[in-house]
Amino acid sequence: MKAAVISLVVMVVAVMMVAVGEGQDIQKSEGQEREADCSSFSAMLPGCPRNFAAVCGSDGREYPNECTLCAHNLENSASVRVSHDGAC
Known part of the structure; x- marks a missing residue:
């Protein structure tokens, strides 16, 4: 059970990092x-x-x-x- 919770937290953090990175790429391309x-x-x-x-x-x-x-x-x-x- 504990391993499943840790795996879930790691996956959520990884998804959030990818989403933030993509948002930064969009901001960089605007206005150039x-x-x-x-x-x-x-x-x-x-x-x-x-x-x-x-x-x-x-x-x-x-x-x-x-x-x-x-x-x-x-x-x-x-x-x-x-x-x-x-x-x-």
């Missing part, structure tokens, strides 16, 4: 803008593929994909960065 990788689209610009892989720009606008963000920067002499992947 990155430069758009426009070099992979240079042959296509200003046209872009129609695949939908939304990115949120540092200007608060949602772009259908990273290529369209690069096209926006090229056409407007802007320097919008990728705030995060996905919808704004």
Whole structure:
């Protein structure tokens, strides 16, 4: 009985440690803008593929994909960065 209680406590502590670690990873990724990788689209610009892989720009606008963000920067002499992947 005592061994079962100790095993249960160890498992609960281990699960809590994993949960806390994952929460820290999420916090680290928030607020870290990155430069758009426009070099992979240079042959296509200003046209872009129609695949939908939304990115949120540092200007608060949602772009259908990273290529369209690069096209926006090229056409407007802007320097919008990728705030995060996905919808704004």
